[in-house]
Amino acid sequence: MDEKRWLAEEFEANRGHLRAVAFRMLGSRAEAEDAVQEAWLRLTRSDRGSVDNLGGWLTTVVARICLDMLRSRKTRHEEPLDLPAHGAIVDIASNPEREAAFADSVGIALLVVLQTLSPAERVAFVLHDMFDLPFEEIAAVIGRSAAATRQLASRARRRVQGQPETPDVDLTRKRSIAEAFLLASRNGDLAGLIAVLTPDAVFRPDAAAIQLGDVTPLRGAQAVAENFKGRATSAKAALVDGEIGLVVFIHGQLRVVLALGFEGDRISTVDAIADPDHLRDIGYSIFEG
Secondary structure, three states: OOHHHHHHHHHHHHHHHHHHHHHHHHOOHHHHHHHHHHHHHHHHHOOHHHOOOHHHHHHHHHHHHHHHHHHHHHHOOOOOOOOOOOOOOOOOOOOHHHHHHHHHHOOHHHHHHHOOOOHHHHHHHHHHHHOOOOHHHHHHHHOOOHHHHHHHHHHHHHHHOOOOOOOOOOHHHHHHHHHHHHHHHHOOOHHHHHHOEEEEEEEEEOHHHHHHHOOOOEEOHHHHHHHHOOOOOOEEEEEEOOEEEEEEEEOOEEEEEEEEEEEOOEEEEEEEEOOHHHHHHOOEEEOOO
16 A cells, blocks of 8 residues: 555544544634644645654644634634634534534533633643643643643633632742742842752743743753843733743733742742743733732
8 A cells, every 4th residue: 555545544544533623622613624634734744754643643733723723713803604603602413414423522512611711721621631632742732831731721621610710729839939039030149049949940931932032941940040040120920821920021011921830849840931822822910019
């Protein structure tokens, strides 16, 4: 069997799964089909020799395509073409045979709630809770740390289940650690910075943050502390996607979010997010006082 035919057959074997992933994220049959077709085009242009798990690779590609579509939809304030004007219900009964597989596992009520989630929340929830992908893999799709991805999925889960937003009992403690980090950074206190970082702390800037701040990924408390020494003059502590983090404004505009990961009473990860599309997905609330 030639490679092209084999590839087509393998893709067809995964098509139902991919349509289900896309439909749950997008809530639109037409857009789900478009996402799956785009995944096929990307597959034909890819280096198949580097793909060990074709099903997993295709799921990741479809998720990224859906995330881009959700972000584009949010930016333009659009609704899916096959949603009613109020954007609440997908008409899965219009073609019962075609949508039977979806209707068995996706209720209209769930689709209603999914429409209220941010793009990153929806992707994290769908991939983890519905398709059991590990947070490490989902984090690579949405450009967040595994810890931040876990928080997004948790917050989405609470909203899907109709549970009230309850603050983490550790948020007060984490806020005090973040503010200690912030104060030490402003004062150029290297020892103070090292004291609130784990020995193997990592700093992970995205591509936009690297370009904006002339920084590179770093590992180790000493290196991370030296990077932040005297720098966080305009940063503020905030609740970022349900977790404690820092936000940086430049000329009154949000330009960088520092998502913090914690181990005990120290900061273990600092993820600098400056990509405009990602920043639009992030929910934050600056602490007063």
